[in-house]
Amino acid sequence: EVQLVQSGGEVKKPGESLKISCKGSGYTFASYWIGWVRQMPGKDLEWMGIINPGDSDTRYSPSLQGQVTISVDKSIDSAYLQWSSLKASDTAKYYCARLDSTGWYGLRYFDYWGPGTLVTVSS
């Protein structure tokens, strides 16, 4: 059974750093890109970026480039989302999801999702 297990909720202060994780199981982790999706409280889904666990090729949303770092450790089937200096506006639930595809590369979709990690940034 495919599963994505995310690390637990975090409460941080502005300016602090943070790294949250997403561990895949039940499939060949290196064979599927992993994506991160942000959902601010009461708001819509926002695509943050994706990473290829096989070669660490990473694509970021232009609006978030430089604000976060997406990484992976394929030896332990885990992907990460990292901040060096959190802001209050980073308060959100963060989902990781597996990216599958059919046919040509443009037919991609998130077929399995983690339960989300709630990050609260408050002074």
Add this chain to the structure above:
Amino acid sequence: DIQMTQSPSSLSASVGDRVTVTCRASQSISSSLNWYQQKPGKAPKLLIYAATILQSGVPSRFTGSGSGTDFTLTISNLQPEDFATYYCQQSYNAPLTFGGGTNMEIK
């Protein structure tokens, strides 16, 4: 970035109704369109990918149609468990942008 515009943003319907949600892309995206369902506090769930293909395990009352810039999600014979928020997503070009969501409530 490709902008995805969903309508309506909310709708009220009754069990047994047939409802339609539309999604419009700011440029042609061929068939690169996915639909997700999200319930409060839960992760989104994939319903339809590549505009028309039903994800395994999803009831056949969900259907997707469209190509190019205009897409539709239709739910026939609404069931109580269908009341949720629905999002479209384009997968044609990164960033793989989502629509603004359609919140479906019980009338």
